[in-house]
Amino acid sequence: MNRQIRIVALIALVLFGVAFVNLNWVQLVNAEHLANNPGNVRVILKEYAIARGPILSSDEKTVALSVKTPNEDLKYLRTYPDGATFAHVSGYYSSIYGRAQLESTYNKELTGQGGGLTMQKLSDQLFGGTTQGDTVVTTISEQLQKAAAAALGTHKGAIVALDPTTGAVLAMVSSPSYDPTTISSHDANADTKAWKALQADPGKPMLNRAASQTYPPGSTFKIITAAAALQNGLGVSTSYGPTGQFLPAQTTSPIKNFGNEVCGGDMAQALAQSCNVYFARLATQLPAGALAKTARDFGFGEAPPLDIPDVASRLPTDADLKSPAFTAQSAIGQYNVAGTPLQMALVAAGIANQGKIMTPRIVKEVRDPQSNVIQQSKPSVWKTAVPPDVAATLTTLMEGVVHAGTGTAAQIPGVKVAGKTGTAQTAAGQPPHAWFIAFAPADAPKIAVAVLVENGGNLGSEATGGKLSAPIAQQVMLADKQVRGW
Amino acid sequence: MIVPAVRRNTEASLLVLASVVAIGGYWLTSLSRSPGVPRHLALYGGVFVASYLVAHLAVRRFAPASDPLLLPIAALLNAIGLVLLARLDVAYRPHHHLAGAQLRWLVISVVAFVATLVVVRDVRALARYRYTWAVAGVAFILLPIVPGLGMTINGARLWVRLGPLNFQPGEFGKVCLVMFFAGYLSERRELLAVAIRRIGPIGIPEIRHFGPVLVAWAISVVVLVQEKELGASLLFFAIFVVMLWVATARPVYPLSGLVLFGGGAFVAYNLFGYVRSRFEVWLNPFGSPRGHGFQIVQSLFALATGGVFGTGLGLGKPELIPEVSTDFIFSAAGEELGLVGTTAILCAYAIFGARVFGLATRCRDDFSKLLVTGLGTVFCLQTLLIIGGVTRLIPLTGVTLPFMSYGGSSLLANFVIIALLLRVSDNLAVDNLVGGWTPGSSESLADLGPAGGGR
Numbered sequence: 001m002n003r004q005i006r007i008v009a010l011i012a013l014v015l016f017g018v019a020f021v022n023l024n025w026v027q028l029v030n031a032e033h034l035a036n037n038p039g040n041v042r043v044i045l046k047e048y049a050i051a052r053g054p055i056l057s058s059d060e061k062t063v064a065l066s067v068k069t070p071n072e073d074l075k076y077l078r079t080y081p082d083g084a085t086f087a088h089v090s091g092y093y094s095s096i097y098g099r100a101q102l103e104s105t106y107n108k109e110l111t112g113q114g115g116g117l118t119m120q121k122l123s124d125q126l127f128g129g130t131t132q133g134d135t136v137v138t139t140i141s142e143q144l145q146k147a148a149a150a151a152l153g154t155h156k157g158a159i160v161a162l163d164p165t166t167g168a169v170l171a172m173v174s175s176p177s178y179d180p181t182t183i184s185s186h187d188a189n190a191d192t193k194a195w196k197a198l199q200a201d202p203g204k205p206m207l208n209r210a211a212s213q214t215y216p217p218g219s220t221f222k223i224i225t226a227a228a229a230l231q232n233g234l235g236v237s238t239s240y241g242p243t244g245q246f247l248p249a250q251t252t253s254p255i256k257n258f259g260n261e262v263c264g265g266d267m268a269q270a271l272a273q274s275c276n277v278y279f280a281r282l283a284t285q286l287p288a289g290a291l292a293k294t295a296r297d298f299g300f301g302e303a304p305p306l307d308i309p310d311v312a313s314r315l316p317t318d319a320d321l322k323s324p325a326f327t328a329q330s331a332i333g334q335y336n337v338a339g340t341p342l343q344m345a346l347v348a349a350g351i352a353n354q355g356k357i358m359t360p361r362i363v364k365e366v367r368d369p370q371s372n373v374i375q376q377s378k379p380s381v382w383k384t385a386v387p388p389d390v391a392a393t394l395t396t397l398m399e400g401v402v403h404a405g406t407g408t409a410a411q412i413p414g415v416k417v418a419g420k421t422g423t424a425q426t427a428a429g430q431p432p433h434a435w436f437i438a439f440a441p442a443d444a445p446k447i448a449v450a451v452l453v454e455n456g457g458n459l460g461s462e463a464t465g466g467k468l469s470a471p472i473a474q475q476v477m478l479a480d481k482q483v484r485g486w
Numbered sequence: 487m488i489v490p491a492v493r494r495n496t497e498a499s500l501l502v503l504a505s506v507v508a509i510g511g512y513w514l515t516s517l518s519r520s521p522g523v524p525r526h527l528a529l530y531g532g533v534f535v536a537s538y539l540v541a542h543l544a545v546r547r548f549a550p551a552s553d554p555l556l557l558p559i560a561a562l563l564n565a566i567g568l569v570l571l572a573r574l575d576v577a578y579r580p581h582h583h584l585a586g587a588q589l590r591w592l593v594i595s596v597v598a599f600v601a602t603l604v605v606v607r608d609v610r611a612l613a614r615y616r617y618t619w620a621v622a623g624v625a626f627i628l629l630p631i632v633p634g635l636g637m638t639i640n641g642a643r644l645w646v647r648l649g650p651l652n653f654q655p656g657e658f659g660k661v662c663l664v665m666f667f668a669g670y671l672s673e674r675r676e677l678l679a680v681a682i683r684r685i686g687p688i689g690i691p692e693i694r695h696f697g698p699v700l701v702a703w704a705i706s707v708v709v710l711v712q713e714k715e716l717g718a719s720l721l722f723f724a725i726f727v728v729m730l731w732v733a734t735a736r737p738v739y740p741l742s743g744l745v746l747f748g749g750g751a752f753v754a755y756n757l758f759g760y761v762r763s764r765f766e767v768w769l770n771p772f773g774s775p776r777g778h779g780f781q782i783v784q785s786l787f788a789l790a791t792g793g794v795f796g797t798g799l800g801l802g803k804p805e806l807i808p809e810v811s812t813d814f815i816f817s818a819a820g821e822e823l824g825l826v827g828t829t830a831i832l833c834a835y836a837i838f839g840a841r842v843f844g845l846a847t848r849c850r851d852d853f854s855k856l857l858v859t860g861l862g863t864v865f866c867l868q869t870l871l872i873i874g875g876v877t878r879l880i881p882l883t884g885v886t887l888p889f890m891s892y893g894g895s896s897l898l899a900n901f902v903i904i905a906l907l908l909r910v911s912d913n914l915a916v917d918n919l920v921g922g923w924t925p926g927s928s929e930s931l932a933d934l935g936p937a938g939g940g941r
Contacts (some may be wrong), residue, residue: 001733012862018879023789
C-alpha cells in the first residue's frame with residue numbers, strides 16, 4: 001500500500017504546488033490589473049480617504065474642493081461651489097462614473113501621487129496619516145469665465161478666450177452646462193438618477209462644445225483662405241469685379257453670397273463684407289494643396305495639446321481640393337471643413353501673436369499642500385501659422401471687418417478690435433451656426449476669442465455671426481479689459 | 487524514553503511560536519485602529535495559550551511519543567484564523583463577536599481532543615466498531631435532509647439546528663466514514679483486489695465488489711441533490727475511492743469512480759442551476775460581477791489588492807467579501823498578509839499533509855495505514871478544494887478551510903482528527919521501541935513489489 005500512499009501524497013503535493021503557482025498569478029503577476037478593476041470598491045475607498053486637492057481659478061477662487069464627511073466609508077466629498085460655470089473645465093469626480101476633464105488628467109496630482117516625494121507625503125505613507133492632495137490652479141479666470149457664461153446666456157454654444165501671447169485659456173464656456181456636484185455625491189441612487197437625466201438630455205449638457213465638438217466654421221475660415229492666398233502670390237490687391245455668384249469649373253451649382261448680395265473688390269473689401277464669391281474664386285486660383293497646407297499650419301487636422309480632452313478640427317481633404325467646386329466650398333468654411341471653437345480661437349490668437357500659435361494651456365501651476373509651486377506650465381509655440389508680415393496684413397484685414405464690415409457689433413470704444421464673422425450653413429432647414437472670432441487690442445493683443453452659437457440661437461434663421469456672436473465676443477473682450485485693466 | 491521528551495519539547499516551543507502569532511496578530515490588528523494594548527488581549531491570549539497548554543500537556547501524558555508537528559501546525563493555522571476573525575469583528579457595523587465564539591469552540595474542541603486521546607488508547611481498537619461508524623457516518627451526512635432538523639444556509643442544506651446551536655454534521659460524518667472505510671478495507675482488501683478478468687492492462691475484480699463503490703457514490707449523489715453542495719459530495723466520494731485504490735492498487739476502482747462521479751456531475755450540471763452557475767461563474771466571473779460572480783470576484787479583488795506583502799493586518803477591506811469568515815477566510819489572509827502570508831499558510835497545510843502521509847507509510851497495520859491515509863486525504867482535499875475555489879483555480883465549493891474557517895463543527899472535527907493521528911503516531915513509536923505488535927508486518931516488504939500483485 002505504501003506505493004499508493006506515496007502517489008497520493010505526491011499528487012497532493014503537486015496540487016499544493018499548482019495552488020501556489022495560481023496564487024502567484026492572482027497576487028503577483030495579474031495583481032495590479034485585478035486590483036485596479038473599476039469594480040474593486042477598495043480602489044474608490046482608498047481614493048476617497050485622500051483629502052483630494054482643490055482646483056482653483058487663476059484668480060484663486062475655488063472651483064472644486066473636498067470636504068470631510070462624517071461617513072465612515074467615503075471620507076471626503078467632492079463639491080463644486082460654482083459647478084455649472086466650470087463643469088467642462090473641472091469635470092466631475094464620481095464614485096460611480098469615475099472622473100472627467102481636469103479631475104481626470106490631474107488625478108495623480110490631486111490625490112497627492114504626482115510630483116516629488118515630500119517629507120510630509122513620506123511620513124503620511126509610512127505612518128498612515130491622511131494624504132493631502134496637491135492644488136491644481138487653472139489659467140481660467142473666474143471673473144472672465146462668469147462674464148463669458150453670462151454673455152452667452154441661454155444660447156447653445158461655446159466661448160473660448162485665450163491670451164494670444166502665452167496660450168493661457170482665460171475662459172472656456174460650453175452651454176448648456178451641468179453641475180458636477182450632482183453626480184459626485186455619495187448617494188449612489190441620486191448620482192445614478194442625475195447621470196441618467198444628463199445623458200438623456202437632448203441639449204447634451206455634458207458635451208464640451210468648446211473643444212470636443214466641431215462645427216462648420218463658415219466665413220471665419222476665410223481668414224485661412226486669405227492667409228493661403230497671401231503666401232501664394234495673391235496679395236490684398238487681388239480684385240474681382242462685383243458679382244452675385246461664382247460658378248466653379250465642373251459643376252452646375254454656383255457659390256452665392258449671403259442674402260444673394262452682389263460683392264467684389266479687393267481682399268480688404270471682400271473680407272469686410274464676407275464676400276463668398278470672392279474667396280471661392282480666390283481659392284480656385286491657389287496651387288493644389290495650398291489651402292490644406294495653410295489650414296494644417298493653423299492646427300487643423302490635429303487635436304490641440306490641451307490638458308482636457310479635445311478633438312482635431314477637419315481640413316479640406318486632398319480629394320476635395322482636386323474638385324474646383326469643393327475647393328470653392330471649403331474656402332468659405334463649408335463642405336468637409338469643420339472646426340472646434342478652441343481651434344478657431346487659436347486661429348485668431350495666432351494672427352494676433354505675429355503668426356505664432358502658442359500651445360493652449362489650461363493649468364497654470366500645481367502647488368503642494370504647503371503652497372509651494374511644484375509644477376508650472378510655461379508658454380511655448382505650438383504652430384507657426386504664417387510669417388509675421390502675413391499676420392500683420394491679416395490683422396489689418398480683420399480690423400476692417402470690425403471697423404466697417406460685418407463685425408461692427410464687436411467694436412470697443414478706444415480699442416482696435418480685429419475680427420471675423422461666420423454664418424455657417426448646417427443641415428437643410430436648420431438655422432445657421434453663428435461664429436465670431438476676434439482679438440484685441442489689434443495693435444497689442446491681450447485676448448483672442450471665439451464665440452459659437454449653435455443653430456441661430458434665439459434669432460433662428462435670421463441669425464448671423466455679426467448680429468448674434470459679435471456682440472457676445474465684444475462683451476467678453478470688454479470684461480477682460482476691465483478685469484485685467486488693459 | 488529520551489525521544490518522546492525531545493519531541494514534546496519541540497512541540498512546546500513551536501506552540502509558543504503559534505501563541506506569539508495569535509497574540510501578536512491580535513495586537514497588531516488593534517494597533518491599526520488605536521494605539522495601546524487592546525482591552526481583551528489578556529482574555530483572548532489567555533484562552534488561546536491555556537487551550538493549547540492543556541492540549542500539549544494531554545499529549546505529554548497520553549501520547550508522549552507522537553509526532554511533534556501536527557498540533558503546532560494546527561495551532562498556527564488556528565491562530566491566523568482567530569486573528570483574522572478578530573480583525574473582521576471590528577470591521578462590521580455593529581461589531582461581530584466571531585473570534586470570541588471561535589475561542590469558545592476551541593475550548594470545546596480541546597476537550598474533545600483530550601477525550602479522544604484518553605478514550606482511544608489503541609487506534610486499532612476502532613476497527614472493531616466499523617459498522618457502527620458506517621451507520622453513524624451515513625446518519626451524520628444525511629441528517630440535514632431530515633425535515634424540521636436540517637437548515638439551508640446560502641443554498642446548501644448542510645446544517646442542523648439543535649436548540650441554539652447550528653452545526654454541520656457532515657464534518658463528523660466524514661471522520662466516521664474514514665474509520666468505517668479503513669475497517670472495511672483492511673478486512674476485505676485482498677478479496678477486493680483479486681482480478682478475475684483483464685481489459686488490456688487493467689484487472690477487473692468480481693462485479694459484486696463494485697457494490698460498495700456504488701453505495702458511496704449513491705451517498706455522494708444524495709448529498710449533491712438533497713444538500714446541494716458539490717464540494718461535500720466530492721469529498722465523501724473521493725475519500726472512499728482514494729482509500730479503495732490505496733488498499734487494492736486496482737486502478738479500475740478510481741477509474742470507475744471517476745466515470746461515475748463525472749457522469750453524476752454532468753447530469754447535475756444539466757439538472758441543477760446551482761451547479762451550472764458555479765461552473766459558469768468559474769469560467770467567466772467578470773461576466774456577472776454583481777450577480778453570481780460577486781463572491782469570487784470580491785475574493786480575487788481582495789487577493790490582488792493584498793499583492794505580495796499584503797495591506798497589513800487591519801488595513802485591508804476583507805469584509806467586502808461575502809462569507810469571508812467561513813469559506814473565504816483564505817482571501818482575507820491574502821488581502822492583509824499578502825502572497826507571503828498565503829504561501830506560508832499553504833506551506834503549513836502541505837507540511838501537515840506530508841507528515842500525515844509519511845505517518846501512513848510507516849504504519850505497520852492495514853487499519854492504521856488506511857485510517858491515516860483517509861484522514862490525510864480528507865484534510866488535503868478539503869484544503870485544496872476551498873483554496874482552489876477562492877483563488878479561481880477550480881469552481882467554488884462550500885467546504886471549510888481546516889483550523890482557519892469560522893465554525894465549531896469544523897474545528898471540533900479537525901481536533902478529533904489530530905487526536906486520532908497523534909494516537910496512531912504514538913502507538914507506532916511505542917511499537918517500534920518495544921519491537922512488538924506484528925500482524926500484517928510483512929506488508930512493508932511486499933509493498934516494494936510491482937502493483938499488480940494483488941495488493
